[in-house]
Amino acid sequence: MYDVIVVGGRCAGAATALLLARRGLRVLVLERARFPSDTLSTLYIHQPGVDRLARWGVLEEVRATGCPPLERVSFRAPGLLLTGPAPVWGAATGGLAPRRYALDAILARAAARAGAEFRDGCSVTGLLWEGGAVAGVRYTTPRGGADRARARLVVGADGRHSTVARLVGAPYLRDDGRLTVALYTYWSGLPGDGLGLYSGQGAGAALVPTQDGLTLVNVQLPRATAGLTRESAPRAYLAGALRACPELAEPLAAARQEDRLFRCTDLPNFFRRAHGPGWALVGDAGHHKDPCGAQGIGDAFAQAELLAGCLADAVDDPGLTAKALRRYAEERDRRWTPPYESNLAFARLTPTEEHLEVLRRGETDPLFRDRFFRALAGLPDGEPTAGG
Numbered sequence: 001m002y003d004v005i006v007v008g009g010r011c012a013g014a015a016t017a018l019l020l021a022r023r024g025l026r027v028l029v030l031e032r033a034r035f036p037s038d039t040l041s042t043l044y045i046h047q048p049g050v051d052r053l054a055r056w057g058v059l060e061e062v063r064a065t066g067c068p069p070l071e072r073v074s075f076r077a078p079g080l081l082l083t084g085p086a087p088v089w090g091a092a093t094g095g096l097a098p099r100r101y102a103l104d105a106i107l108a109r110a111a112a113r114a115g116a117e118f119r120d121g122c123s124v125t126g127l128l129w130e131g132g133a134v135a136g137v138r139y140t141t142p143r144g145g146a147d148r149a150r151a152r153l154v155v156g157a158d159g160r161h162s163t164v165a166r167l168v169g170a171p172y173l174r175d176d177g178r179l180t181v182a183l184y185t186y187w188s189g190l191p192g193d194g195l196g197l198y199s200g201q202g203a204g205a206a207l208v209p210t211q212d213g214l215t216l217v218n219v220q221l222p223r224a225t226a227g228l229t230r231e232s233a234p235r236a237y238l239a240g241a242l243r244a245c246p247e248l249a250e251p252l253a254a255a256r257q258e259d260r261l262f263r264c265t266d267l268p269n270f271f272r273r274a275h276g277p278g279w280a281l282v283g284d285a286g287h288h289k290d291p292c293g294a295q296g297i298g299d300a301f302a303q304a305e306l307l308a309g310c311l312a313d314a315v316d317d318p319g320l321t322a323k324a325l326r327r328y329a330e331e332r333d334r335r336w337t338p339p340y341e342s343n344l345a346f347a348r349l350t351p352t353e354e355h356l357e358v359l360r361r362g363e364t365d366p367l368f369r370d371r372f373f374r375a376l377a378g379l380p381d382g383e384p385t386a387g388g
Contacts, residue, residue: 049297164281274287
């Protein structure tokens with residue numbers, strides 16, 4: 001009997017397992033993929049997420065992958081350029097963008113060192129129930145066999161198409177549909193020492209330096225973009241990048257594309273109910289928003305920390321567990337609703353002239369620029385701090 005079974009072993013699941021195992025709980029992680037493996041992602045981790053990696057003791061291992069510190073930020077829009085140092089937050093002097101095959105494996109190893117049992121290549125196929133509450137899972141093993149495991153709590157950390165959410169029938173509290181399509185690939189030979197963000201009418205783009213001297217270039221287009229097929233995607237990708245920022249034409253022409261073009265059309269915006277008898281959802285399983293703000297990894301870390309903190313020593317007592325999960329759900333919805341609303345507005349890819357004019361007026365004001373970059377990173381307004 002485990003205290004907690006975590007379904008999904010990437011950012012949200014491995015972080016949840018790590019923090020619960022460090023509290024002395026017996027934790028099993030079941031991950032469908034075989035590690036190390038990649039997954040669709042725009043990679044970027046804002047400063048709060050980087051600071052959590054430091055507090056969890058894995059930041060140096062992440063840095064050792066070769067992903068550069070992204071200590072400058074640039075934001076371009078029509079008639080506007082805001083550029084400067086990234087705000088400092090705790091141990092983070094900027095963002096990081098490790099490849100997911102590296103980051104996820106680092107977190108999984110950290111969870112295992114903390115005492116969690118990590119099994120990859122295992123797909124959950126069903127739940128065990130007892131007295132109307134989830135009491136464990138059924139799953140397939142890497143060699144095609146079947147097994148089951150029991151636990152006091154099952155946590156779904158298995159992404160926006162969560163099997164756990166489907167099996168428990170977790171209802172949507174809010175569903176705002178799909179607004180954009182993301183197209184990205186990796187380039188060599190692009191200049192830049194920080195995060196580059198670009199916004200135009202009907203398109204957004206981001207340049208995100210990662211490991212191995214590569215830069216991920218992501219382009220967001222409206223989901224309703226006419227004629228966007230798999231065959232037309234490469235043309236739409238380049239056209240969208242130039243619509244977001246015409247100044248990208250020369251550096252992209254001089255750079256070299258080093259991977260295939262990744263295309264993601266399934267980018268929903270929702271909140272699901274976060275808990276029920278014997279189960280909870282964390283990360284994208286319970287709340288997903290368009291990746292235009294690059295908040296997904298940071299959200300996963302923060303929600304894992306919130307869930308572990310609420311549970312504390314409560315899993316031995318069903319009544320205390322229920323109270324802890326209600327507290328987790330209420331806090332999740334309270335904290336994540338305002339940035340969700342802001343992200344929805346950004347994902348519509350239609351910056352108004354009034355908003356752009358406000359930004360232009362603050363273009364030469366260092367305090368305004370810092371407040372803007374803090375907002376992008378999900379930091380509270382105020383002066384930069386080294387104390388978090």
